[in-house]
Amino acid sequence: MAKIIVVTSGKGGVGKTTTSAAISSGIAMRGHKTVVIDFDIGLRNLDIIMNCERRVVYDFVNVINGEANLRQALIKDKRAENLYILPASQTRDKDALTVEGVERILNELAADGFEYIICDSPAGIEHGAFMAMYFADMAIVVANPEVSSVRDSDRILGILQSKSRRAENGERVEECLLLTRYNPERVAKGEMLGVQDVEEILATKLLGVIPESETVLKASNQGIPVIHDIESPAGQAYSDAVSRLLGEEVEHRFMSVEQKGLFKRLFRRSA
């Protein structure tokens, strides 16, 4: 049976698409057949983050409307084997997504042998975001350590607990928190909410902390999900998050200020 995971946040610009790209690549690289679906109808962006924007022929809405089949619309990722991308439509309006249509596609994907279905939610709490979360077994709530993002995350957690199909059936969507753009230096100075603060406010299990890193922008510039950058702290943090998602116990890293050794300092200066 396929596991449906929604990547959501409420607030825009916190890193949902970056996270969807990284997590889906990570899961696929561990050998699981994975598909990542862009639910942001009219504002598709997952394709450009994953460098397949020129390979889009048919999209999610075409498949729902029966204008193309899944095989025609799915784009095979060039980096990770086992990974497929289902792009959002750029032209239709978001009401093109229907509960029945989305359910049919998810069932087809599961029947096709996909083990993980990652749903990249649009920002907001409108129809598209609702469709992305409705069928989820698990939710990754992406938040930045900042007041508006944390508040919106709490709102999203409330919606997951009341409006998802699992909630309607009296079950619970498994929720976890991914804190992105984290800056341990600023946390140490008391300028930024710490992990413990956000965990305490949202009372949600922590999946991971992704440190603020220049490599995230560099990765998106090139269309390479940052998890492929194994040198980068952000890439490593995403890799840890994938391990936890797959049930491994991995200690959290990148949460405190890195102590630079003497050699490292000298090296950096001369480099």
Added chain:
Amino acid sequence: MSIFDYFRSAKKDTASIAKERLQIIVAHERNQRNKPDYLPKLQQELLEVIRKYVDVDQDQVEVQLDNNGNCSVLELNITLPDRV
């Protein structure tokens, strides 16, 4: 504001202010969230019925739903106008 207050507030870092503000607003919004959708309409309709008999304003009728374990209490609080 005394000079002591000035120093005290200067010492408090902005992250703790953010945390405090968030705790308050999140608690408030969670409280709102647990209320059923029909509550505002119920309040409106109750008000109309009461108005048939007594002259009361919107803000003089308060409908509150409290959950105590597995039982819910719907509390209706109407402030009647002063008798002239």
